[in-house]
Amino acid sequence: MNIKNVSVICPVFNEEAFIEACIISIIEQDYPQDAMEILFVDGRSTDHTVDIIRRYMEQYPFIKLLDNPERIVPHALNRGLQAAKGEVIMRLDGHCTYPTNYISELVKYLYLLNADNVGGVWSTQPAKDTPVCQAIALASSHPFGVGGSMHKIGASKIMETDTVPFGCYKREIFEKTGPFDTDLVRNQDDEFNGRLQNLGGKIYLIPQVVINYTARDTLCKMRKMYYQYGLYKPLVNKKLGAPTTVRQFFPLFFLLGLVFGGIGSLLSPFILQVYTTILLLYLFVGIVVGSMGAIRAHQPLLVLLMPYVFFSIHMSYGIGYIVGIFNVICKKTTQVTHSR
Structure with a gap:
């Protein structure tokens, strides 16, 4: 090379x-x-x-x-x-920590694939060996928690994608795209990669390159992070002129479904039945995922924790998304004091 x-x-x-x-x-x-x-x-x-x-x-x-x-x-x-x-x-x-071939592999594939950006996949690790931290790590890397985000849930082959964690770029692409957008405390990678793709750039996920990512160590920190992800997504969409993915809307629809479904349940027995069925199905999926995690980690409390952690992720993101839409409409900005 x-x-x-x-x-x-x-x-x-x-x-x-x-x-x-x-x-x-x-x-x-x-x-x-x-x-x-x-x-x-x-x-x-x-x-x-x-x-x-x-x-x-x-x-x-x-x-x-x-x-x-x-x-x-x-x-x-x-x-x-x-x-x-x-x-x-x-x-x-x-x-995060990185495998010894992280830089060499990404640089190799950046030029081998004639790509503009390449990245690896996350192996999400619990911050501590506690049931809560294990639940946060599991939910943050499961399709039910984060949708079809391939760098979080894993992939079996090299694939073109919409974004990768962190990124390995050819320097010259910044002459075309410009710098990172300083309006975006979160999702600046998504916006930059969307801008890159709009200019014809190619982004590839390299699944054999595995990053050890440490998840947040408390539910409060996790909720804050996903709230911010949702908060800045509408602004990303506005800047790019279109949504970057379909999966970003699912927590929003789930939140709206909870609110309007709950109101409708007071008015119609049929809506109440559908509403109850969906909530029970949601609970069931959380328990199943928790049961599988409990077996692997020898931690029975995951059975009870997983539905709540999934719910926390989806609600935090969904609420943030609604606030983000309001901010975009009203042209408000969100002030932060630090980078994490």
Whole structure:
């Protein structure tokens, strides 16, 4: 393989629990270190994230630290792009660890497939060995929880797709697309990839490249994340001029069905029967998934937890989506203070 210079951009904020494992997995890459630069872009962390990064900078000169005063991800990515020197731009996440061939495989397929962006699949890991964390990880990687998002639920072969996690791009495509959209605290990858596809770009999922992604460690953090995913999706659709996927509407329809179905149930016995059947089916699916997870993890509480965790994901996303539609209609913006 013709060695390309690679610039890795990794936005971080308060990642002290995960950043060292992330850095070690980057250091252990089989890609030549003299062809790599690792740009950590910190959103003014208040923990020891920066101290840990600086400790490794003393040993490895290809690791660099940039400041992100705006504190949100798209600003971090754009600051990284401005500083990057590589022919290939790769985004990473401090919440993950990467196989030793991660960079080499993605760079290889980026050129072998004549692609504009390639990425791997997530292996979603629980943050802790507790029933709640196991339930969050399972729901976040199951089709019933996240739909047909192939990089989350897995794929069996290389395939063209609409988005991939993080992304490995040819540098020249940014001259066509422009930078990441700073209006989008979440879903900036989806919007960028939609923009890329609108310009004729090709995106491929490489399933043999597996990223270990650590799920959120509390239900509150999980709900906040999915709320933000839903919140910014209507804005992505507006910017692209069309919805990027059909699956994004299912939590919204489920939420509206709960509300209007509940009202209709008060007026019609038939609607009540249909409404009750759908809710029981939803509960049944959650219990079945929980039972299978309980057997694999030897954790019987998953049987009870999974319906609630699925419900939390769908409601959080659906409520966020409705608020996002309202914000787009009223031209309101959402203020945030940090990048995670």
